[in-house]
Amino acid sequence: MLIKEQRTKSKGQRRFTLCVYFLFSIFFSFQSYSQCAMCRASLESTGDTGQAEAVNDGIVYLMVIPYILAGLIGFAVYKMYQKKKDTK
Known part of the structure; x- marks a missing residue:
């Protein structure tokens, strides 16, 4: 079992990873036809x-x-x- 501090860190890391992925997908898009x-x-x-x-x-x-x-x-x-x- 994870203690509460470890759970919040992993949740924060997941949010950070999602934010980085979201920003990357917005700013580095390519034009398609x-x-x-x-x-x-x-x-x-x-x-x-x-x-x-x-x-x-x-x-x-x-x-x-x-x-x-x-x-x-x-x-x-x-x-x-x-x-x-x-x-x-």
Whole structure:
């Protein structure tokens, strides 16, 4: 069994590790282009790069929304568990 001081240290270390990982993932992201093969072929055949960039932006926009919603739901569930844990 861990004594209370050791448990709080490991919990603090986990939080620090999560914070470092979160900051690293935000500041060191890379740009990616999301486009299916058929969309790419049809847009490259027309030669209009502006339209291809607009399609890429639309795909990224549609991809981000579900991740944001899932993150918000996960955060709400986490807060509920923390609140329930604190009341015990």
